[in-house]
Amino acid sequence: MITKQKTNRWKYLTQGIILENPILILMIGLCPTLATSTNANNALGMGIAASFVLICSNIVISAIRKFVPDSVRIPIFIIVISTFVTTVDYIMQAYTPSLHKVLGVFIPLIVVNCIILGRAEAFAYKHNIIDSFLDGLGKALGFTLIIVLMGIIREYFSKGAIFGMIIGPKALISNPMLFMIFPPGGFLLIGIFKAIINKFILNKEVVE
Amino acid sequence: MTKSTVWIVLSLFIICLISAGLLSKVYTLTRARIELIQNEKTQLNLAKVSDDTTSTQTGTVDTIMLSCLCRVLPTSKSYIEIIKDTLWIVNDERNQKIGIVFKIAPQGYGGPIPIWVGLGTDTIIQKIFIEADELKETPGLGTQVVESSFQEQFTKRAVNELKLSQDTKGIQAITGATISSRAVVNGIRDNIKRYKKYLISDTLPKAP
Numbered sequence: 044m045i046t047k048q049k050t051n052r053w054k055y056l057t058q059g060i061i062l063e064n065p066i067l068i069l070m071i072g073l074c075p076t077l078a079t080s081t082n083a084n085n086a087l088g089m090g091i092a093a094s095f096v097l098i099c100s101n102i103v104i105s106a107i108r109k110f111v112p113d114s115v116r117i118p119i120f121i122i123v124i125s126t127f128v129t130t131v132d133y134i135m136q137a138y139t140p141s142l143h144k145v146l147g148v149f150i151p152l153i154v155v156n157c158i159i160l161g162r163a164e165a166f167a168y169k170h171n172i173i174d175s176f177l178d179g180l181g182k183a184l185g186f187t188l189i190i191v192l193m194g195i196i197r198e199y200f201s202k203g204a205i206f207g208m209i210i211g212p213k214a215l216i217s218n219p220m221l222f223m224i225f226p227p228g229g230f231l232l233i234g235i236f237k238a239i240i241n242k243f244i245l246n247k248e249v250v251e
Numbered sequence: 252m253t254k255s256t257v258w259i260v261l262s263l264f265i266i267c268l269i270s271a272g273l274l275s276k277v278y279t280l281t282r283a284r285i286e287l288i289q290n291e292k293t294q295l296n297l298a299k300v301s302d303d304t305t306s307t308q309t310g311t312v313d314t315i316m317l318s319c320l321c322r323v324l325p326t327s328k329s330y331i332e333i334i335k336d337t338l339w340i341v342n343d344e345r346n347q348k349i350g351i352v353f354k355i356a357p358q359g360y361g362g363p364i365p366i367w368v369g370l371g372t373d374t375i376i377q378k379i380f381i382e383a384d385e386l387k388e389t390p391g392l393g394t395q396v397v398e399s400s401f402q403e404q405f406t407k408r409a410v411n412e413l414k415l416s417q418d419t420k421g422i423q424a425i426t427g428a429t430i431s432s433r434a435v436v437n438g439i440r441d442n443i444k445r446y447k448k449y450l451i452s453d454t455l456p457k458a459p
Contacts, residue, residue, distance in 0.1 A: 081391055107266075112259045119266050126270040130277045137284035140292075144384070201391065221427050224391040 055174055059181025065158045066189045066233070067240050072158040075149050076190050077229040083206045086194025088142045090187030092135065092150060096127045097159045097186075101179030104167040111168075120163045125154045158186060193232055197223045292384060320352050322380045323369025327352075338446060341369075348372060351449050357438025360430040362387030364396060368439055374447050379405045379439065393431035401425060401432075405439065410447075413440040 059065070065072050072093075079089040103123050104111075111119050132150050135143040143150065153159065162182055167175040195205050201223040203211025222228045320327040320341055328344040330352075338353045350371040356363035365385055369377040383397040395401060404422050405413075413436050414421045415429070424432035 110262060112255065112262055115259050115263055118263060122263075122266050122270050126273055129274055133277050133281040133285070137281040137288070140288050145390075219426070221392070 052174060052177055055177040056181040059178065059183070059185040060188065061185070061240070061244055063182070064185040064189060064240070065161075065182050066186060067237055069158075069161075071161055072156055072186060073233070075152065075156060076186075076193065077226060077233070079146055079149050080190050080193040080197055080229060081224045082198040082202070082204075083191060083194040085142070085145055086190045087187070088135075088139070089146055089149060090183075090190045092131045092146070093153055093156060093158070094183030094187055095131055096124060096153050096156075097162060097183045098176065098179040099127045100124045100159055101162055101167040101175040102172055104163045105170060105172045105175035108168050116168065117164075120160060120168075121154065124159055124163070128153045158182060189236065193229065193236075196232060197228055201228070319367065320369075323352055323367045323378045324350055324371075325378070333449060338449065340449060350377060351446060353442060353446050355438050355442045357434045359386075359388050359396075359434040360393050360428070361389060364388070364431065364434055364438070366435060366438060368442070370443060370447070370450065372450055374410060374443065374450060376405050376408045376439070376443075378402075379435075381435070388431050389428065392425065392428040395425045395428060396431050396435055410440055410443045413443075 061068075063069060066076055075089055075093065080086040100120070100123050104120060107119075107123075128151060131153070132143075135146075135150065162179060166178045170178070199205055199211060200215070200220040202219055203209055203216035209216065220228075223232075317327055317330070320330055320339060324341050326343045326349055327341045329342045329346070330339045331342075332339050333351075336354065338351060340351050341349055343349045350369060352367060352369050354365065354367050356365045358364075363385075365382040367380040367382075369379070371377050379402050381397050381402060383394070386394055386397065388394050388396065408422075412421060415424045415433055415436055416422070422432070422436050
């Protein structure tokens, strides 16, 4: 029984990273992913902000789930989530003003990010605190991993730089692939990622 | 009213109360820093100089103003404001006039582009500085005007060299942001013609 619980918990954590990756498998939270992954720095900022909110709201919602009346659970989730989002908003304004300026409206929009609301409704509302924390952590890692990866690739091809450091070949810097910072580049990249993950991971899982 | 209806209202009320309490705490913790950052920004951006500071050359506002001027004319030590918030005649430490600094905001693609221009006494541009904070250009394209690789092209240019071109004889436009680049180049060129009369030494008031 205990070992089963342990493997379950391990599963909650690791599932979010690849097998239940919010962006690539569940296909949720695409809007902030496309909008803020134009460079690696912004993507990391967005990933950390969303991760903080996701983990904290998962914990709190799981903790209060027994007191929450079923009919008003969604408003309560949103109040909890928006409390954390506003906290993040203030902290970023105070300590990373330039990042806050770039991410702009996407920070307040974390409130309605479907990853967070989705996990609250689908997982945290039905599981205990530790499981919810692990699920939040896993999904947060999966989200941050993909968004940062996209940020790195888009920044590299559009500017020849990663995290602001110029490392690309001269030909790329003088002739950058500008479309990578535009929405088409983002969609294309998500499509490529999805294709890779379908080919190598999902198929393997079905065979097993 | 049944018991469950009361609990629905009460639970929402309690959650809102806790949330409001937490947020007010976070707000008081971060407010001081947010205000500090915003004050710094407005002081640097506007560099409001009251009329009497030009003669005394002391005080914090004065230092901030000088640091603004030093961004485009590095050896600035004192200045006379000719047009409020727009044009300054700049002296070095021996009270020798080294040039003028003017601030313009030509219309770019998304809004005005705030530019500081430092013009040496030989009407050669010493340096330009484009403020990143208030820029409303397209992210990733027009916003590249703040990058040093674009701004450094203006260093040591005479007024007749200020035109967009493909080679190094003129200013190379940013790929995909021709309107922003043209706004910067034309704005600087037109305003040099307008302000260069202040460089002719006999028409100038001597520095105090």
